Amino acid sequence: MNKVLEINHLTKKFGSFTAVNDISFSVEKGNVYGLLGPNGSGKSTTLGMILNALNPTNGNWKWFEEEPNNNSLKRIGAIIESPKFYPYLSAHKNLEIVADIKEADYSKIDEKLELVGLLERKKDKFQHYSLGMKQRLAIAGALLNDPEVLILDEPTNGLDPQGIIQIRELIIKIAEQGTTIILASHLLDEVEKVCSHVVVLNQGKMLYAGSVEEMNSSFGSIEVASTNIESLQNALSHLPFISTIKNENNKVIAVLNEEKDPAEINKILFEQGIVVSHLVKRKESLEQQFFQLIQNQKN
Numbered sequence: 001m002n003k004v005l006e007i008n009h010l011t012k013k014f015g016s017f018t019a020v021n022d023i024s025f026s027v028e029k030g031n032v033y034g035l036l037g038p039n040g041s042g043k044s045t046t047l048g049m050i051l052n053a054l055n056p057t058n059g060n061w062k063w064f065e066e067e068p069n070n071n072s073l074k075r076i077g078a079i080i081e082s083p084k085f086y087p088y089l090s091a092h093k094n095l096e097i098v099a100d101i102k103e104a105d106y107s108k109i110d111e112k113l114e115l116v117g118l119l120e121r122k123k124d125k126f127q128h129y130s131l132g133m134k135q136r137l138a139i140a141g142a143l144l145n146d147p148e149v150l151i152l153d154e155p156t157n158g159l160d161p162q163g164i165i166q167i168r169e170l171i172i173k174i175a176e177q178g179t180t181i182i183l184a185s186h187l188l189d190e191v192e193k194v195c196s197h198v199v200v201l202n203q204g205k206m207l208y209a210g211s212v213e214e215m216n217s218s219f220g221s222i223e224v225a226s227t228n229i230e231s232l233q234n235a236l237s238h239l240p241f242i243s244t245i246k247n248e249n250n251k252v253i254a255v256l257n258e259e260k261d262p263a264e265i266n267k268i269l270f271e272q273g274i275v276v277s278h279l280v281k282r283k284e285s286l287e288q289q290f291f292q293l294i295q296n297q298k299n
């Protein structure tokens, strides 16, 4: 069984406002999924619903190919808000309390503290931990009962650069051990560095779901200039392998929808009487792809 989560037409309305609008996607075992979108795009609301903390307005989902039930939630570890630990207790003592709640064996505590790099600091009080250490302790707590899925909401928010790197490396390490990870993030580079798959959300709508690699390996765009920019623009807009065009600093940026060699494009334009003074092909980064998706949604 490889399907960990299947979401179908999930919708959440708060009054007349639609926070999550008819989204559907699946999560396959052993991958790291990024739920990517700007603030307010519906990431936390989506996570809240699939963790039974919020009632959906419409749609449904299945964990592990079963209707949601208490048993399936036991197979999931989640950190969706600031971790709640007792400040005056040690990290180890705090995890004993978590282990009691989750009915996990105390022997797991040192194992998970080691995984998150806190074993040597296990006797320190929680209140003396840095923000990054607190977040890693929360991850250790979420992993105590060896969940098959780990869900994280903005795991690097508020951390310094070193703390961010440590959390990202930790996520990759946990995934390498076979745990499926779903993380919500508004940071494109985070998703690009950590995730194998991405679901792009904007204003509650799903704009893309697929592998990060595929999203990155689109056909790119070309940047073209000519003395007669209007006829250039007109010619490009009629070419079947071009999806969108825009003007930028007297150059036309045209997004390709199939693989094309710049020399071939130059030849086609020349045959239409257009002499090109500049033609560069660019591969789009995930960031450009993301803005392109949001732009397409607005149009």
Ligand SMILES: Nc1ncnc2c1ncn2[C@@H]1O[C@H](COP(=O)(O)OP(=O)(O)OP(=O)(O)O)[C@@H](O)[C@H]1O
Pocket (backbone or CB within 6 Å): 014, 017, 019, 037, 038, 039, 040, 041, 042, 043, 044, 045, 046, 186
């Ligand atoms: N309980 C609520 N009542 C009314 N509106 C809400 C409620 N919870 C969330 N919203 C709205 O739903 C939209 C989506 O919020 P959500 O928290 O899911 O976004 P997000 O992508 O997680 O963003 P952020 O990273 O800022 O948390 C926002 O416009 C938010 O204001």
